[in-house]
Amino acid sequence: MKELEILFNRIVQRVNINLRELHFDVSPYAATLFPSDQMSKFYAFYGITPGHPLDLHFEHSALAGSYFLGKCRVRNSLLYKSDIRGDELKRKDQSIRFDRFTLTMNKDELIDIEDSALVKTLVHNYSHDPETPEKFFIKDTLAMDYSNIHGSPCDGTFLGPFATVDLTTMRDCVIGAYSYIQAGEISHMDIAPGTIWVNSPGNFNFFYKYPADALAEYVSLSPEKVPWGILIDFIEQRKIEFQRVFDYANIEAIESVPKTSSLDRYAVVLPNMRIADNVLISQRAYLENSSLGKGSNAQENCFIINSCLEGNNVTAHGAKIVETDMGSGSFVGFNSFLFGKKEARLKIGNGCVIMPHTIIDIEEPLEVPVEHLVWGLIKNAADLAENSISLEKLGTLHGSFTQGRMHFEGEGMLLLKAFKDRIFHILDVNGAFFEDGQKAGHAQRNQRLSLNTIQPFQFGPMEGMYPNIRILP
Amino acid sequence: MERYLVKDLMVPISEYATVTVGTTLLDALRVLERAQDAYTVSKYHHRAILVLDADGNVVGKISQLRALKAIQPEVELTEELAEIRRFKFSENYLAELRDIRSYGKIIKKETLLVAAGKKVEEFMQAPTPGEFVSEDSSLDIAIHRLVAGAHMSLLVTRDDRIVGVLRISDVFAALFHGMMAAAA
Numbered sequence: 001m002k003e004l005e006i007l008f009n010r011i012v013q014r015v016n017i018n019l020r021e022l023h024f025d026v027s028p029y030a031a032t033l034f035p036s037d038q039m040s041k042f043y044a045f046y047g048i049t050p051g052h053p054l055d056l057h058f059e060h061s062a063l064a065g066s067y068f069l070g071k072c073r074v075r076n077s078l079l080y081k082s083d084i085r086g087d088e089l090k091r092k093d094q095s096i097r098f099d100r101f102t103l104t105m106n107k108d109e110l111i112d113i114e115d116s117a118l119v120k121t122l123v124h125n126y127s128h129d130p131e132t133p134e135k136f137f138i139k140d141t142l143a144m145d146y147s148n149i150h151g152s153p154c155d156g157t158f159l160g161p162f163a164t165v166d167l168t169t170m171r172d173c174v175i176g177a178y179s180y181i182q183a184g185e186i187s188h189m190d191i192a193p194g195t196i197w198v199n200s201p202g203n204f205n206f207f208y209k210y211p212a213d214a215l216a217e218y219v220s221l222s223p224e225k226v227p228w229g230i231l232i233d234f235i236e237q238r239k240i241e242f243q244r245v246f247d248y249a250n251i252e253a254i255e256s257v258p259k260t261s262s263l264d265r266y267a268v269v270l271p272n273m274r275i276a277d278n279v280l281i282s283q284r285a286y287l288e289n290s291s292l293g294k295g296s297n298a299q300e301n302c303f304i305i306n307s308c309l310e311g312n313n314v315t316a317h318g319a320k321i322v323e324t325d326m327g328s329g330s331f332v333g334f335n336s337f338l339f340g341k342k343e344a345r346l347k348i349g350n351g352c353v354i355m356p357h358t359i360i361d362i363e364e365p366l367e368v369p370v371e372h373l374v375w376g377l378i379k380n381a382a383d384l385a386e387n388s389i390s391l392e393k394l395g396t397l398h399g400s401f402t403q404g405r406m407h408f409e410g411e412g413m414l415l416l417k418a419f420k421d422r423i424f425h426i427l428d429v430n431g432a433f434f435e436d437g438q439k440a441g442h443a444q445r446n447q448r449l450s451l452n453t454i455q456p457f458q459f460g461p462m463e464g465m466y467p468n469i470r471i472l473p
Numbered sequence: 474m475e476r477y478l479v480k481d482l483m484v485p486i487s488e489y490a491t492v493t494v495g496t497t498l499l500d501a502l503r504v505l506e507r508a509q510d511a512y513t514v515s516k517y518h519h520r521a522i523l524v525l526d527a528d529g530n531v532v533g534k535i536s537q538l539r540a541l542k543a544i545q546p547e548v549e550l551t552e553e554l555a556e557i558r559r560f561k562f563s564e565n566y567l568a569e570l571r572d573i574r575s576y577g578k579i580i581k582k583e584t585l586l587v588a589a590g591k592k593v594e595e596f597m598q599a600p601t602p603g604e605f606v607s608e609d610s611s612l613d614i615a616i617h618r619l620v621a622g623a624h625m626s627l628l629v630t631r632d633d634r635i636v637g638v639l640r641i642s643d644v645f646a647a648l649f650h651g652m653m654a655a656a657a
Contacts, residue, residue, distance in 0.1 A: 189559070197560055207560050400569045407557055409566045 004039055004062055004464040008078055011117045014140045018156025022190045024174045026142050026158050028223030033119055033144065034080060039064045039464030042081070042246075043453040046471065051445050052087055053108045056471040062456065063466050065246070066118075067266070067283060069449075071110045078117040082143075083283065083300050085124045086111050087442065088429065090133060098130040109134050116141040118149075121159075122300050122317050125151035129169040129185070144177075145227060146235075146301060148317050148334055160193060161227040162219050162318070164334045164356060177219045177227065178210070180334060180357040193221070196357055196375060200418065204410030208376050208387075211405070215377070218337070218359060230361075231337060234320065238286055238303070241268045260434055262446040267298075276311070280430045280443035290321075293328070295432030297443070306342070314426050316356065324348060327370065331423045333358065340366075351391070353419050360384075373419070375406060391416055479615050480608035482647055483629045483637035486531075491523045492593055494532065498543055499589035501535060521626065523638070524597045531628060531635045533597030543596040544588040545579055605630050606639060612647065615639055 012030045019026065042065035046056055049069075057073040066079040070086020089109035090096065096103050109126055112135050121143040127136035128151045136153055143149060143159040152165040159165065160177035169185045176193030183199040191197070194210030219229040245266050257263045258277045266283035273287050280297040281287065290304045293311030298304055303320040310328040315321060319332040323340030327349045332338065333356030340346035344362050348354065349370030360366070360378045368374055368384065373394055376387040386404035397412025408415075427433065431441025456466045490508035492501045505522050524533035553574070554567055562570075603622040606615050608629050618627055619641055629637040 183561075199561055201561070205560070205562060207557065207562070209556070400566045402570060402573065407562065407566070407570070409562055 002464070003462050004036060004078075007060070007062070007076065007465070008034060008117065010076070011078060011115055011140075011142065014115045015117075015142045015156065015158060018140050018172050019158060019174060021172065021188060022174055024158065024190060029144065029158075029221065029226050030117070030142060031223075032226055033142075034078060034117070036464065039078075039080070040456050040458055043455050044068070044079075044466065045451050045453045047449045047451055049087075049445065049449045051448065052089075053091075054471065054473045055108070055110075056469070058454075058466055058469045060468065061466055062464050063454070064456065064464070071108050072113070073110055074113045076115045077113050079113070079121075080119045082118040082121040083123065084111055084113070085122070085300070088124065089126050089136065096133065101130065103130060103133050105134055107134055109136060111136045111138070113138045115139060116143070116154075118143045118147075120145045120301075121147045121149060123149045124300075124317065125167075127151065127153050127169075128167045129153050131169075144221075145232070146318055146335065147175075150317070150334070160221055162231060162335050162357075164318075166334070166356070177221050178215060178231075178335070178357055180355075193219075194357075196355065198355075198415070200410075200414065202410075203414040204412070204418075205408065206415060207407040208405055210377055218361075234303070234337075238268075241270065241286065242284070244268075259447075260431075260444060262443045264446070265451070278432050278434045278443050280432075280441070280446070295427060297426075297430045297432070307340075310350075312427055312432055314423055314430075316426075327352065329423075330354070331419070337361065353391070353423070358387075373416075376404070477612050477647060478608065479606055479610045479612070479627075479629055479639055480637070482612070482643045483608065483639045484643075485637045486523070486635060489523055489638055490521070491525050493525050493527065494592075494594050496524075496593050497589060498540065498591045498593065498596070501593050502540065520640075521638075522593075524593050531600065533594065533599050534626075534628075535593060535597050536625060539596055539598055543591050544584065545575065600628055604628055605635075607631075608636060612644065615644060616648070619644065 012027055015026050039062050044063035044066045047069040048054060052070045055071040056068055059075040061074045061077045063079050065081035067083045070089050072084050072086050090105050092105055092108050094105045111123060116138050127133060132153060138149060139155045141154045141157045144161040146162045147159040148164040151167045152170060154170045156172040157170045159175045162178045163175040164180045165175060166182040168181055168183050171187040173186055174190045175181060176191050176195060178193055179191050179195040181197050183197055194215040196208040198206040217230055219227055219231045221227045245268055257275050260277040261275055261279035263281045264283040267281050267285040270288040272289055274291040276292060276294040278295045279292045282300045284301050285298040286303045287298060288305045290307045292309050295312040296309045298315045299317045301318040302315045304315060305322045307321045307324045309326045312329045313326045314331045316332060316334045318335040321332060321338045323342055324338045324346040329350055330348045330352040332354045336354050336358040338346055339361040344365050346360060346362060347367040349368050351371045352368050353373045355375040358375050362379060366381060371391040372388045373391060374388045378384050378387050394412040395416050397408060401408040429441050431443035433439045434444055457463050490505050492504050501522050520537060522535045523531050526532045558567060603618055604624055604627055606618055606627045606629055608631050615627060625641050627639045628635050629639050
């Protein structure tokens with residue numbers, strides 16, 4: 001048995017031990033998860049910048065097609081086409097507030113991945129767990145295709161395809177496919193596919209669950225076949241375009257990108273794109289025949305096709321925007337799927353908040369009015385009426401409120417404020433407000449980033465594994 | 474009162490409203506109605522029905538609350554509430570949701586007809602271990618069991634047979650009279 005297989009079996013066992021109380025066995029899903037024949041074919045790569053600490057430590061791991069930035073340690077783990085982005089980690093001497101505590105970092109924060117398997121997974125942001133402020137740990141965890149681990153330390157966790165955990169520490173949890181969880185801290189929870197849960201204890205609690213049958217059309221998972229559905233098909237149909245940017249060591253720069261914007265060299269850009277100032281385009285983003293207005297961003301695994309983003313638009317990790325006109329300042333959350341058609345365009349009004357993991361899939365033109373919060377599955381105007389609320393009305397909610405499959409309890413104003421603060425923060429750190437050399441963010445700083453590659457063993461019992469490496473400045 | 478035993482206050486099983494397993498809710502309520510009508514000639518006012526198996530053993534009880542639960546379209550509501558409860562919604566929220574979801578769904582001809590045809594064993598309450606008391610027990614023991622289990626009545630046993638029902642209303646009345654006499 002090759003080392004890759006031994007390591008994989010060990011990880012599966014460790015995850016299963018953690019999830020035994022939930023009677024959840026990851027083995028059937030894991031069996032077809034890693035293309036073992038591909039693990040030696042893709043190089044891994046890492047970013048070097050003057051703005052982030054460089055401290056990479058790889059030990060007894062496979063890293064095929066994965067990207068690293070900042071201070072990361074990977075031990076006894078398998079990563080496949082995953083992005084470990086440590087550009088928002090806390091820095092030595094930085095102070096953060098948590099309740100009544102002020103925590104000062106005594107060293108640079110580290111992303112620490114151990115005994116875990118991540119497939120096409122994005123790891124980003126920083127640990128929001130006040131108990132481990134200097135270590136963003138991912139341990140005994142199996143994350144499937146297009147999942148996002150965003151500011152969420154995990155221990156003993158399974159994430160289904162397109163699952164997102166956001167600003168939440170998790171222990172011994174199962175997060176179903178296409179679920180979005182932002183809840184501070186959870187343990188021993190088995191969360192069904194398509195669950196959208198945003199909980200701030202004492203402030204607000206938002207819950208929506210997709211109808212199982214309807215969600216299954218978009219993403220499904222079973223031990224016999226993993227995963228499939230419209231979302232997977234959508235990505236697979238465009239997969240070939242990524243081969244070009246990953247196959248060549250150097251590709252021609254696109255000159256039409258303004259100096260204040262950055263286009264990652266691992267993004268796909270197809271004609272005819274218009275890119276304004278202060279735009280950030282991250283790696284593995286796919287852009288085609290669209291316009292990105294000033295201050296907009298397209299984060300990892302985004303698809304923007306035949307669409308117009310007016311300006312200051314956030315397209316969060318994994319969001320897909322097709323045949324859509326986005327009004328100024330409108331926000332599209334993680335893994336959302338805005339699927340307009342050529343003859344049925346989607347229009348999103350100014351200042352709208354499309355919640356993470358929202359699906360709008362229409363056959364008739366549809367317009368979301370300005371300043372609305374939108375969630376869940378929407379296929380027509382009636383669905384939109386059921387799954388949206390004006391921000392003005394949201395701000396007045398107090399106590400209990402239910403609409404369709406959505407449940408809300410608490411202060412609507414606090415949920416609204418949380419979204420607005422978060423959107424402002426994202427635009428700010430991405431450099432949307434850069435002007436006269438001030439307020440630089442990722443869009444400006446990423447221009448000073450270069451890339452190195454590392455290769456796995458190509459032959460023998462260690463085929464697909466990477467040598468132990470420590471990379472320091 | 475201090476010398477009262479359970480058997481002094483219990484309703485004998487022969488005078489209690491009973492049905493057998495397999496009876497529908499509607500037929501069970503008819504039995505209860507007849508028992509209520511007999512109240513004018515009997516001293517016992519019936520609020521519950523005992524369910525007997527084919528050998529005449531008590532296997533369950535139907536209180537008014539159980540009958541209402543049988544009428545409520547519970548399954549869908551219960552699943553939703555159980556799901557929401559896991560996600561840290563308050564009891565107050567759950568109560569309001571229950572009200573919203575139930576509104577206009579119970580007092581409907583279709584709902585009532587479905588409930589009328591339900592078999593008693595589908596919704597009866599099976600006796601729990603703390604729900605039995607010997608006929609020779611003191612009222613102290615009976616009161617303790619009523620309070621600890623929040624029961625409205627206890628099943629009274631003689632050896633391994635159920636011979637009667639001790640109702641909370643009778644215990645309360647005896648207690649009240651005892652208190653009045655002590656204070657006099």
